[in-house]
Amino acid sequence: MRSVLYTPGSSRHLYKIREIACDASLIDLEDGVAPEAKDNARERVCSEVAKGGYGRKAVVVRINSLDSPWGEDDIREVAKLTVDAVVIPKVESAADVKRVADLLRHHGAKDTDLWCMIETPLGVTRANEIASAHETVSCLVLGTSDLTRDLQANHTPDRTPLLYSLSRCILAARTYGLRCLDGVHLDMTDAEGFERACRQGRDMGMDGKTLIHPSTVAVANWFFGPNASEVEQAYRVVEAHEEAAARGEGCAVLDGSLVERLHAENARRIIELHESIAALEAGHEAGT
Known part of the structure; x- marks a missing residue:
């Protein structure tokens, strides 16, 4: 919206x-x-x-x-x-x-x-x-x-x-x-x-x-809508947090900043929004 x-x-x-x-x-x-x-x-x-x-x-x-x-x-x-x-x-x-x-x-x-x-x-x-x-x-x-x-x-x-x-x-x-x-x-x-x-x-x-x-x-x-750099950073945050979780750790450090679950959840929200927008815009272009 x-x-x-x-x-x-x-x-x-x-x-x-x-x-x-x-x-x-x-x-x-x-x-x-x-x-x-x-x-x-x-x-x-x-x-x-x-x-x-x-x-x-x-x-x-x-x-x-x-x-x-x-x-x-x-x-x-x-x-x-x-x-x-x-x-x-x-x-x-x-x-x-x-x-x-x-x-x-x-x-x-x-x-x-x-x-x-x-x-x-x-x-x-x-x-x-x-x-x-x-x-x-x-x-x-x-x-x-x-x-x-x-x-x-x-x-x-x-x-x-x-x-x-x-x-x-x-x-x-x-x-x-x-x-x-x-x-x-x-x-x-x-x-x-x-x-x-x-x-x-x-x-x-x-x-x-x-x-x-x-x-x-x-x-x-x-x-x-999230811009390209925000989307890229969101994917990096999710990846860093998932790698930490795989090691049994609750948080990670990315570019000198702490990444906790709340940051990963917000990053997933940005990715979901990005993907929804991409689908919507593809529909506009296709006329469907």
């Missing part, structure tokens, strides 16, 4: 997401669609997604809130589709999650993954409760634009006003074994700022970044 690209459900170019090398397409029925276009957008999305052809790319749909006039209709129709996840906007409690999960099952969707948008102060405060709300929750997604507004904070280049909120959500995600995705970068002309935000998000522990333009996909993929 290095790159998760938002696409409005009302977009005339919805079919083009098959051609974009993002890890996931987040098709939006909520903020990206005007109220008067909601019903038509839902119909368009369901028709397009039902055609398939997305290969290994994940396809997820963000529904409208159940407190809106469109949320229940969204769930009823999306439950008929084969999607990788349903994204719930502005989640603020475990009850919000359970309502969606129950309705999806009522309409025939079995064990559909749920991604929870954390984009309000109350959502951040209850991040642990939300992360553990239901067995189908698999990802927390930061809605940093709405959160910044509700915090009455300023958008700053270093995102200092958001660091506590980002960290709290990452902690919740890691506590319950979920992914955590960073919020969007709004200024599409600010390439340097986008790279800085990607680097910061990765350094903090984010799994990937939500995006608003296809031109940013390649950069996000680069920052949130």
Whole structure:
């Protein structure tokens, strides 16, 4: 989930997401669609997604809130589709999650993954409760634009006003074994700022970044995937630790640094991520 690209459900170019090398397409029925276009957008999305052809790319749909006039209709129709996840906007409690999960099952969707948008102060405060709300929750997604507004904070280049909120959500995600995705970068002309935000998000522990333009996909993929030197070092760490274990030793020394089991486990995570990315990108190239 290095790159998760938002696409409005009302977009005339919805079919083009098959051609974009993002890890996931987040098709939006909520903020990206005007109220008067909601019903038509839902119909368009369901028709397009039902055609398939997305290969290994994940396809997820963000529904409208159940407190809106469109949320229940969204769930009823999306439950008929084969999607990788349903994204719930502005989640603020475990009850919000359970309502969606129950309705999806009522309409025939079995064990559909749920991604929870954390984009309000109350959502951040209850991040642990939300992360553990239901067995189908698999990802927390930061809605940093709405959160910044509700915090009455300023958008700053270093995102200092958001660091506590980002960290709290990452902690919740890691506590319950979920992914955590960073919020969007709004200024599409600010390439340097986008790279800085990607680097910061990765350094903090984010799994990937939500995006608003296809031109940013390649950069996000680069920052949130292990580079060649990291992969090479991961293989060396695993080899050193396995050789030590074969000698009956619990740790090894590699390039003057101690290698213990925790380092080997992290190295295996990097290798697994690298291999998953390679398979995904091979699928993009083959169109499968």
